Amino acid sequence: MSIQSNRLSKEEYENNFSDIHPPFGFDETAVIEANRCFNCFDAPCTKLCPTTIDIPRFIRQIASGDIKGSARTIFSSNIMGTGCSKVCPVEKLCEGVCVYHFLKEKPVSIAKLQRFSTEKALREKWKLFDRKHGIGKKVAVVGAGPAGLSCAHALSMSGVDVTIFEKEKRPGGLMTYGIAGYKVTSGFCQDEIDYILSIGGIQIQLEKELENHFTLEQLRKNYDAVFLGIGLGMTRSLNIPGESLEGVIDAMTFIKQIRTLEHSQIAVGEKVAVIGMGMTAIDAATQAKRLGAREVTLVYRRSVREKPCTDTELKVALLDGCSILWLMSPKEILGENGKVKKLVCEKMILGEPDNSSRRAPVPMGETVTIDVDLIIKATGQVPYETLIRKSSVQDKDGKISINDMAMTTIPGIFAGGDAVSGGKEVVNAVQAGKNAAQAILAYLR
């Protein structure tokens, strides 16, 4: 057993990381699908979209042949509409409440239709929005993730000059470094960002890290307002013996490799355990499998009913051949020569509901030991608590506190996205950026 790269052929890698939800192959089929839409009034799908895209309207525009209008409808609610069409867990959002469910039929393929219009816009570089004349205000945005980009776009459209400071080499946040490779590619993320930036008035400074290269105080001085969209940091530690052995890695690090290196360069184990059952855990497990790991086991301390991922995501992992240990909590990692060998898990039973109102797992006092050579920790990202405290904005367990105008406890400093919510979806971050932009504009007035 060993951790190694280059496990598969080029074709296998390509196949494993190809688009999980391919687009329409023909314009005609998009139109046929668009015509399935009943054009609901006060539509359930729109209500469940965190960015409230007018879905019946954009679908009707596809049906009527106004693809440009359709793309504008989408982008005016969600400037990352293309990315969202690929990464949104639509089964629990728009498509999950499509009225076709009452008819026991497959919902309208909203995401696929959204992708149809917006990808065309990206490909053909349609200029759908005009920037207002400069209003002589400057805003700094920290973090070029979905929240920061959406905030920047909305501000710039209203005539604000925006500078984004991003610590990484590339913009996009988790879109670029986190989301599964079979949903979006780096090339796509760059195209989407270029499209967003084509409005003008937004300057991005890469490899500029808050606290490392500049302080919040400086930004306050030099700009009329600041938006913090810094997302979350690394994975929560397991706090069990053996965690520092070679072969225990953070899901964020593992996933970032997939989005930055050639697939053949990424090492995976023969027998991989992934701790957790959220979206990140599923992505880590399926991608480990797709990189050639022989056995991948997801280890989760609660039961299937409490899982944070959706059924659809779970199905992806199961179809990829991952196995699952429900009601098991990692207790100790055993090693040999400094390398991971075994994972000892404690069997759990469900007790009373905890403060997440899900039943809490309680140890049964029995253990199970499995052979592993790679352990991927995916038990949730932790906020940048130290950084946030240094900036002296108020927080709650490291999550930045904001009021209903998206403003932190320091006037002129706004925040949104995962850094505030503690981790949701791209679409929520986009909405948070939009909300903050509106609040900033009101503040600047």
Added chain:
Amino acid sequence: MADIHSNFLGIKSPNPFWLSSGPPTDKKINVIRALEAGWGGVVWKTLGTQIKNVSSRYSSLHFNGRKIAGFNNIELISDRPLELNLLEIREVLRLFPDRAMVVSLMTDNNKESWHEVVKKTQDTGAHGIELNFSCPHGMVERSMGAAVGQDPEIARMVVEWVMEVAEIPVITKLTPNVHSVVPVGRAVVEAGSNGISLINTIQSVTGIDLDTLVPNPNVGGSSAFGGYCGPAVKPIALKFLTTLVQDEVTKSAPISGIGGITTWKDAVEFFLLGASNVQVCTAAMLNGFRIINDLCEGLGNWMDDKGYKTLDEIIGLSVPKMTKWEKLDINFHIVANINHDRCIHCGLCYITCEDTSHQSVEMEQSVPYNTYKIKEEECVGCNLCKIVCPINGCITMLERRKGDEYINWLEYQKRGLPLNDH
């Protein structure tokens, strides 16, 4: 199984479905394929004066993602030599003696030409003649086709010429490009036409190519008004049909119903409004001859379900149910009712009633699904909600009479009863 044999003016066919005069009946190859597939008979593509067609002849109306809601053409009558057609007609008659063979005719407006072409047609042994007074384009400019069918006196004259030599049943095919088909219908029946067929196509423009700005069909950069047919014209055809069946003069002539017939249900509707048989063109053009199976089986199955044994039993059954507006019962009142077990919460009933009817649907908003209720006291019973609801049986109309008595508008007015006050 119900008997769907048909007898139209003594012309017998195993089923009441004939292919109407058009491309499907243009020549022997097509007609043989049709009869092999099971069609009851054909009306041979219009013969007479040989013409020349243009290329690029058809176009269609797209609707809600379906490519063909209506169809249009600028084709003329047969562009093949008369003698060749007549030869082929003889051959088909020999091969399929049990099928109806009617020949459509149109020629120059003089007695000699009509006499000549009628006689030549009879010589083939054909069972009937259809006079094409209805083609709306191309021929009209030469005072033929619809130009004849739009003028009762010309139509009467031509039928009289034809009847002077006709030895087989004569059907006159009327144009719908008139305000009413009754005047021409009366003229041709009075002149001796044995039967009537209708409708031919309706003048139309189906659309324009928004890149080139040339209307469809594009003939080298220009277009011309074409004849509209296919599913979209059925309602118009049914209306014209009914007016003839209700008229004291024309009701004596059997009618062959044409226009938009695509399924057996369409055909049943033509029978119920008084057609004795039906003809189909566009549906066959868009699907091939195999649709005859659905037409025959669907008709037979429906008749079996309803207990009808022969076609004669159903012809005209709905005619008495078509009355004049002023005879409708004003005390009849219905209100919409939503079956909440079937509701899919699409909100279409609400938005359409709110925007364009009588604000009779109440919405209770919630996430993700709103609930909708009918405000019975506001509802005028217009049916709009029921029509837009995607689910059959979700919205039904319940009877809530305004009074026991039948009272129509004339009586209502006479008694000075009150009008709405809001």
